[in-house]
Amino acid sequence: MTASGVTPYAQLRQDLAQRDKSLREKVVTLEEAASFVPDGASVGLGGSTMSRTPMAMIWQLMRARKKGLTCSRSIISTDGDLLFGSGICDHIITSWFAQGILWGLSKVMRHHVENGSANYEEWSHMAVGMRFRAGGMGVPFLPIRSMLGSDVLRIRPEAKEIDCPFTGEKLLLVPALNPDVALIHVQRCDAYGNAQMDGLQFMDIDLAMAAKRVILTTERIVSNDQIRRAPDQTKIPFFCVDAVVEVPYGSAPHECYGLYEPMMKHMSQYVAQVNKAPVEGMREYLEKYVYGPASWNEYLSLIGLEEILEASQRGRSIYND
Amino acid sequence: MTEAHRYTATEILAILSARQLKDGQVVFAGVGIPLLAATLAQRLRCPGLTILFEGGVVGAFVEPGKLPPSTNDQRCTKRANMVLGSTDVLLLLQRGYVDIGFMGGAQIDQFGNLNSSFIGDPAHPKTRLPGTGGGNDISSLTNMIVAMKHEKRRFVEQVDFITSPGFLRGGTSRADSGLPAGGMFRVITELAVFGFDDAERRMKVLALNPGVSREEVQDNTGFDLVFDAQNAITEPPTEHELSTLRMLDPERLFTA
Numbered sequence: 001m002t003a004s005g006v007t008p009y010a011q012l013r014q015d016l017a018q019r020d021k022s023l024r025e026k027v028v029t030l031e032e033a034a035s036f037v038p039d040g041a042s043v044g045l046g047g048s049t050m051s052r053t054p055m056a057m058i059w060q061l062m063r064a065r066k067k068g069l070t071c072s073r074s075i076i077s078t079d080g081d082l083l084f085g086s087g088i089c090d091h092i093i094t095s096w097f098a099q100g101i102l103w104g105l106s107k108v109m110r111h112h113v114e115n116g117s118a119n120y121e122e123w124s125h126m127a128v129g130m131r132f133r134a135g136g137m138g139v140p141f142l143p144i145r146s147m148l149g150s151d152v153l154r155i156r157p158e159a160k161e162i163d164c165p166f167t168g169e170k171l172l173l174v175p176a177l178n179p180d181v182a183l184i185h186v187q188r189c190d191a192y193g194n195a196q197m198d199g200l201q202f203m204d205i206d207l208a209m210a211a212k213r214v215i216l217t218t219e220r221i222v223s224n225d226q227i228r229r230a231p232d233q234t235k236i237p238f239f240c241v242d243a244v245v246e247v248p249y250g251s252a253p254h255e256c257y258g259l260y261e262p263m264m265k266h267m268s269q270y271v272a273q274v275n276k277a278p279v280e281g282m283r284e285y286l287e288k289y290v291y292g293p294a295s296w297n298e299y300l301s302l303i304g305l306e307e308i309l310e311a312s313q314r315g316r317s318i319y320n321d
Numbered sequence: 322m323t324e325a326h327r328y329t330a331t332e333i334l335a336i337l338s339a340r341q342l343k344d345g346q347v348v349f350a351g352v353g354i355p356l357l358a359a360t361l362a363q364r365l366r367c368p369g370l371t372i373l374f375e376g377g378v379v380g381a382f383v384e385p386g387k388l389p390p391s392t393n394d395q396r397c398t399k400r401a402n403m404v405l406g407s408t409d410v411l412l413l414l415q416r417g418y419v420d421i422g423f424m425g426g427a428q429i430d431q432f433g434n435l436n437s438s439f440i441g442d443p444a445h446p447k448t449r450l451p452g453t454g455g456g457n458d459i460s461s462l463t464n465m466i467v468a469m470k471h472e473k474r475r476f477v478e479q480v481d482f483i484t485s486p487g488f489l490r491g492g493t494s495r496a497d498s499g500l501p502a503g504g505m506f507r508v509i510t511e512l513a514v515f516g517f518d519d520a521e522r523r524m525k526v527l528a529l530n531p532g533v534s535r536e537e538v539q540d541n542t543g544f545d546l547v548f549d550a551q552n553a554i555t556e557p558p559t560e561h562e563l564s565t566l567r568m569l570d571p572e573r574l575f576t577a
Contacts, residue, residue: 048376048407049391049394050390050393074407095453095455096452096453098451101390101391102574109449114447114449122438124453124458124461125375125407125455126412126414126415126455129408129411133408145462145499145500146458147457147461148461148499149461149489149500150457150486151482151483151484152484155443169499199398200377200397200398201377201405201407202406204406258395261395261396262390318395318396
């Protein structure tokens with residue numbers, strides 16, 4: 001890694017040359033997938049805000065008591081709270097960090113950032129996207145025309161202002177971001193990792209291309225024949241993917257397009273609890289919902305059948321005319 | 322019933338903001354009042370208004386009573402023309418396809434710069450706010466409408482931190498900084514509609530809301546506003562505007 005945080009091209013190529021890119025089955029358990037994420041890793045998170053959050057994988061990383069992770073995401077929500085609150089991550093790269101617009105500021109984020117125990121590295125939304133895109137393109141930077149003149153740039157010395165060699169205009173170069181591991185939740189994929197996403201893709205395709213490893217969690221594993229019947233729906237190719245975990249409701253309590261909307265009762269209860277007591281409230285939440293349950297299914301049953309059914313009914317209604 | 326009791330502060334914000342939009346425009350809307358106001362404009366008189374959301378949505382038609390809790394939720398895609406990746410929908414701004422950017426604001430200054438990142442020193446903030454999201458990109462790349470509550474602590478001479486650029490330090494400083502396109506167009510509050518003068522680029526009162534005096538606007542503002550000799554008065558919200566707005570947000574998610 002260079003001083004700018006950009007991975008040297010030779011290193012990127014070498015890492016990829018050593019990856020097993022063959023068409024092979026990669027289905028593992030959540031516990032096994034967590035072993036792909038070493039302490040101190042840079043972790044890219046798929047989805048955005050309350051949508052297609054790789055929550056089950058984050059949940060498993062907290063249970064595995066990971067340490068020193070740096071996480072990047074387009075926009076981060078309660079998953080960012082959990083990452084800071086559990087102590088597994090002390091640095092988040094994103095453009096917006098709160099539980100959701102309905103609830104105002106995140107007291108959990110504020111607690112950890114204002115007391116200096118964690119760092120929220122702010123970039124513009126497009127800058128985060130162009131950093132993943134540069135990473136996915138195998139170039140060290142991309143030029144953009146936002147952030148210029150603002151204080152968002154003033155506190156981001158990693159970005160470089162230049163005069164365009166063709167036009168002389170001011171442009172901003174944002175450095176490539178190639179996370180060590182990407183965690184992406186999708187509606188379906190096959191055992192090889194050919195992933196199909198419905199609805200909003202956010203930055204996930206660039207993230208998958210940029211990352212040095214990709215762990216997919218999926219609502220369901222389908223056959224390779226089924227993937228091949230609609231290859232135009234495949235958004236992430238198998239050779240980017242290192243592990244596949246089947247986790248129904250793997251984004252809960254956030255949404256997964258076409259399947260379930262956010263579980264708002266659980267979300268509101270969570271926000272009330274942790275914003276009232278960012279440390280103690282979070283500790284109790286983690287005990288009850290993260291460390292306590294024997295399995296992801298047991299966690300889901302704590303959220304409750306009624307709420308999950310309501311969220312599913314709303315989720316599926318997107319396809320109603 | 323008095324004029325002031327016919328509607329809430331957020332309702333007049335949404336209605337006056339909706340009036341600023343024109344049929345046929347492409348508008349990039351943030352969550353909350355902007356999403357609601359753009360949807361209201363679409364229902365009232367701009368059926369050909371194309372709404373973009375940062376989640377990747379092109380041409381949204383949000384359903385009444387099903388307002389999305391963010392611009393990254395599935396509800397944003399209902400009856401849309403297209404879904405793109407988030408980076409690609411933001412790049413439409415950079416390419417120049419977007420006529421109007423439309424956002425809320427937490428703190429604004431006399432040159433229309435917005436702060437949604439820090440209260441106090443960024444190195445040791447008193448309050449760490451959520452940050453820019455798409456705000457910096459939208460305000461850097463297109464003409465902006467900002468809808469926000471009018472309070473003295475929100476209307477300050479100089480913001481603590483420029484998250485989303487307005488006219489920076491006024492004059493030509495925005496273009497000089499590498500932002501040749503766009504800039505602040507309108508600021509809408511429950512007290513008045515504001516624009517920016519052409520030379521200095523300072524905030525200027527264009528019209529007072531019904532029942533609001535110049536003194537009331539100035540007293541709630543932390544810097545000296547520019548006024549014309551004779552100020553226009555905005556037409557009050559019509560019953561049709563109010564009933565359509567309430568039909569869109571029956572649970573008062575964004576118009577509490």
